[in-house]
Amino acid sequence: MVLTACISLNVGAAESFVVKDIRVEGLQRVEPGTVFSYLPVQVGDTFTEEKGAEAIKALYSTGFFRDVQIQAQGNVLIVIIEERPTISRIEFTGMKEFDQENIRKSLKAVGVGEARFYDKALIDKAEQELKRAYIGKGLYAAEIVATVTPLERNQVAVYFNVDEGPVAKIQEISFIGNEAFSESTLKSEMQLKTGGWLSWYTKDNLYSKQKLTADLETIRSYYLNRGYLEFIIESTQVSITPDKKGVYLTISVSEGKKFTIKNISLAGDTLGKEAELIQLVTLKSGDTFSSARLTESTKAIAEILGSYGYAFASVNPQPDVRRELSEVDLTLVVDPGRRVYVRQVNISGNAKTRDVVIRREMRQFESSWFDSDKVDLSKKRLGRLGYFTETDISTEDVPGSPDQVDVNVAVKEKPTGAVTLGAGFSTTEKLILSAGINQDNAFGTGTAIGLNFAMGKINQNLTLSNYDPYFTEDGISRYTDLFYRSSKPLYYTGDPNYQIKSVGSNIKLGVPYTEVDRVFFGTGVEAYQINTTSNTPQPYLSYAQNYGIAAPGYPGTLTTYNIPFTVGWARDGRDSAMIPSTGSLEQLSAEVGTPAGNMTFYRIYGQYQKYHSISKGQILSFNSEVGYSQAYGNNPFPITKNYYVGGIGSVRGYSPGSLGPQYYNTTTYQNQPTGGQSKIVVNGEYTFPVPGSGTDKTLRLFTFVDGGNAFGENINLVLNYSYGLGISWISPLGPLKFSYGIPYKPYPTANVQRLQFQVGTAF
Template sequence: MKRFLAAFILSVLCVSAGQAAEPFVIKDIRVEGLQRISAGTVFNYLPVKVGDSLTEKKSQDAVRALFKTGFFRDVRLERDGNVLTVSVVERPSIAGIKIAGTKEMSEEDLKKGLKEVGLAEGRVFNKSLLDRVEQELRQQYFGRGYYAVSIQPTVTPLERNRVDINIQVAEGKVARIREINLVGNRVFADKKLLKLFSLGPKPWYALFSSRDKYSKQKLAGDLERLRNFYQDRGFLEFNIDSTQVSITPDKEKIYITVNITEGRKYTVTGHKLAGTFVIPESELNALIGIQPGSVFSRKEVTETTKKMSDRLANDGYAFANVNAIPEVDKEKSEVFFTFFVDPGRRIYVRRVNFAGNVATRDEVLRREMRQHEGAWYNAAKIQRSRVRLQRLGFFDDVNVETPAVAGVADQVDVNVNVKERPTGNLMLGVGYSDSDGLLLNASITQSNLLGTGKELGVSFDNSRSTTNFNIRYNNPYYTKDGISRGFNIFSSTIDASLADTAAYSADTQGMGVFFGIPLSEDNSVNVGADVEKIILHTNTSSAQIAQDFVAKYGSSNTVLKATLGWSRDTLDSLLLPTSGSLQRLSAEVAVPGTDIEYYKLTYLAGRYWPMSDTFTFKMKGELGYGAGYGGTDALPFYKNFYAGGSSTVRGFSSRSLGPRDSLPPNDPIGGNRRVLVNAELLFPLPGSSADNKSMRLSLFTDGGMVYGPGEKVELGQLRYSAGLAFNWFSPVGPLSFSYAIPLNDKPGDRTESFQFTLGVPLR
């Protein structure tokens, strides 16, 4: 800075003392001293040109303008007759930058940051900028707890007016928190309050914990949690008076002292509404969560104002503001709240715009939107639109923004940005299932055919026990009202003895049509009809149940069956849901008069509860019942329910629970009734990024059992297991690993702790 002022004053003095003291008309301009910078650059920044009259003020402006470019460390103006000579000394350029000694931050990231502020190879070197970078880098290390860090920048001059910059970093040891002291708390003990802190001394057993690593940002978050804790329990006047962070002379130990004033506990005496009411006042009153006589809670007050704002936003008041204004009676430790409602201007949606959908047509996204163009803004409909787009399964991520329209006070746009995932799949591969062993498969599947949202799939699967061929087509918007229609053609051959169940083999062919009818946003009905022909093959070594069935009903049967189902689905995602519920009631009925007459009923109910930003609790239950009617005594054995394995009760071998055949080797034969229960705590894979939505872990407990005709359904017979599972929607297909320990296995049960599935849908 001193050199800049000296050069500036010198240049002014040169002009003032020389011939430039008197104004003159510039006939020509010459530039001297240039090495890398072109004369055109100088002329571009120079505020005078040929033909101008050069005065003392214009001389000062010219010198100031050239210095301001940052290209020069010295600028002088001289007059030679009517010729203006501009003499400059260029700043050196940066030949190279080297950073050594950094472990906490990568050299690549640091160089990227230096480039953003102007320090990069080929740029003009500015010493003051390097000083600022040094200070900022030091602050970055301080923020990470490295208070002993040493940063030594070295500038080495080179030929042709260039410099090398070397930044040597000695990080030192990170300072560790030795103790956090709370001063002023009387109502709550230190032990209880310190549990709120993410920072603190590291326990002896937590070898890899970073709890004792000081962070200014984390401390601020801990103090906010402390404030919320008190204010959610009535302490309206709670205050954090001061916070001292001290470090030992060796800069390795940190002591934190937090001084607080608890104040007194306040109760709420009442509340009222004020302001402008664009929706019924009674409706807003119903949203108020605080009641007279209750202990003051900042959380409840905040939730109340949010509920009111959200309700107003559903009627178009996107920028509504609700303020909770307290009237405090300090003598009685009471508080009365006035909720002042300012709805603002009612907002319309001008346009709904889509971005990121390269393969998917706009109409596929637009038909899922519940917020329409030209309509009042509705926050609930916008959120619902986002959920519906996520549940299509075409996108990894869906982001919705509602920017105001420039120059208009009552309009916003709804901008939907999606990140597409591959929806077409040509697969020739090998998979594995704990139930079917090695899987050989070939399939062509397009769940978003030509970007239309229609689904077409042709698949061939061959496992140890089963060979399947299937063609499936589905149009989710067969009508504009959202009624779907689909067709499928299928053929399968099964040798059940190879699946460790009752021995028999069967060939099945069929085709069907199905419809999906939406009743509301969350409710839908499915109806369908299939014609199915099954040919059973048995011999003297086949299971007794199969021989008895063929003897009574023959080896070849054709069935026309109808399917009917109802579902209520409020899950927030098709793949890895974190909130919402699912209920599904389905029936499969063989039409009277066909060779075999039976029915199967299944009811499934599940719910997800988000416990935090990362943890989700899930519970699920399923009941199944089947029977024969008319001329059929019981549910056909090949339609039986099974339990055990990765999709029902993990920790037990696939399909192994329940009744067994009367003939050796007494293989499982399933049953006509089934009970399944499941509870899981779902959480992300440690170390994975926050936006990773393709994998997660879970701690689970499974339970289940199947019962045969005539057996009493006793819940005490359910088998239970517990364990850890990993689910991943990998590039090669869904993958699931689980390790389960049976909790109440009985003699004769087949257990299998480790199970995994590749290339088949996850549970």
């Protein structure tokens, strides 16, 4: 671009004059005031050629103009401007690999954006930046061409035409200098592969600079964790085939010697707690050096110091290497830093959930000493609420206050409510209609409410429930429900008059006595009505006859009442209620039918769940449940209180409730389940991310092994087993789980149902 400046003076080029007026011509979008603010001469000043040259330079350096001329007519200074065009819009064609909005933001950071002045040099730079971005993704054949189209009012449209081309596929990965570990071993640690039968989905054979960088770090960690303290990656060569479709990777390494720990000690300011801190070091004399174990030890020391208020404690390892002996002495230099207290707890991300719901779970309080253990406990308590998919707690210095920090709590909310309206069909129930309104975090208060209705040919129920986790300020919870249920078990006997109805209400209070323990007390009232005929299934008919109702061949109505008293205990140490990865859940409860009603019995139920994180995104979990019931007094155990086993949520691969005691229906000539007074269920599950999804927690695969059974009055510890696989998804409607179960050596009378799904719980 050529800058022209013309100074014409009526009285001669060498003469100066006093400026009486300044006129600006050619402006379209730039304000006149902007021009005047950059001019080094004002009305009343003496104009000279030097000031004219200075004015041209000042205006041109703004970047707003592509041509500036200065002329003089008498004592009037005329500034003639030709503005640079502004960019009206930026469009991309053919771009699939990147999000266009993110690219627009990146270009704006380098000066190319809508409403910015057009500069060809910046457009050329943007082309090169896009090209480099595609190379980083392995798209070496990508072509980017920018075209500029003039528009009205001195504006232009910039089009980036992209031909992404094919992604370069990895043809070969080779190592140079590796002796301790084979090439195949090192390759197995890498994300990048030369291709396999799942590569069409995982895309692990497509070269990416980011993935290669991560793989190099993984290889470095692999060596450092196995004693090779001086391991280095000397070079990485990436070769591209002439057609830019193939990549050859060559990684040159220097392994060095394998080192063992000789001595390990602490130095620095240990606050007089050296004996306590040294116990946290997992590396011992004689162990092979491990970077991971060293990091684990330094982190543990920093965390324990954090629990004493030293939020910025650091532990710096200083190795003393003796190469001739292949030994290393480690000195961990402890710097506790300053002890700090928390000024504020700031909460963000909670568009719906009220601040008080989050704050009441916090155990790190404002105006108290910082405690990393309390911060960690707070994070776990927030995770157990089930309202958030992600919870992050960080600390931030308070400017000008070296002894204060702010604790920032950032949450990512998930949908906690659902309105459902549906219809289904089954071979026994025929048409099933259902509707429900459920909200686990009603109005952001942390209170759960639900109204659910279902109607089929066999079963109908209506339930209204409410759960308030903070019924009192001390954290006592309250659960109440009101229900009506009607069922015709084994309807296919052909007896339309046979029916069981129940109506009732329960209330239960939960009292916390530690951070993870809670005891429960409850009572209620339940009424059951069984209408019997001569065709009523024998187990139900026998139960009614024990009360003197329904003599053989005569219809009757049995009405029973239960005034239960319940007591229970639960310990929830999981890191999350929605997607647990560590910790355990234990609960024990008992229900007693009191003599105030005419159903006298007791039921005891226990459950234990354990979660173990094997690696990031991979979880091994275990669940066990035991239920035991008996009658007391003169009345029999109520058949309406039987346990049922089978189906997703207990033993997958079998029809819901089909395991355990059965009744042979002489009308249909089929064995029908009746449930049992006791039950045992055990589940083992291994959960892992969908290949290619990284560590995405919302969509995961799992394999499982289940076992369990229901038992009659006499317990015979014979279990039914199954195994299979499935997929779980945290959907907008709530947690969904689909499983395909395969019964292991099922009994001839077993009712097999391989494909099942569930909305809700973990197992």
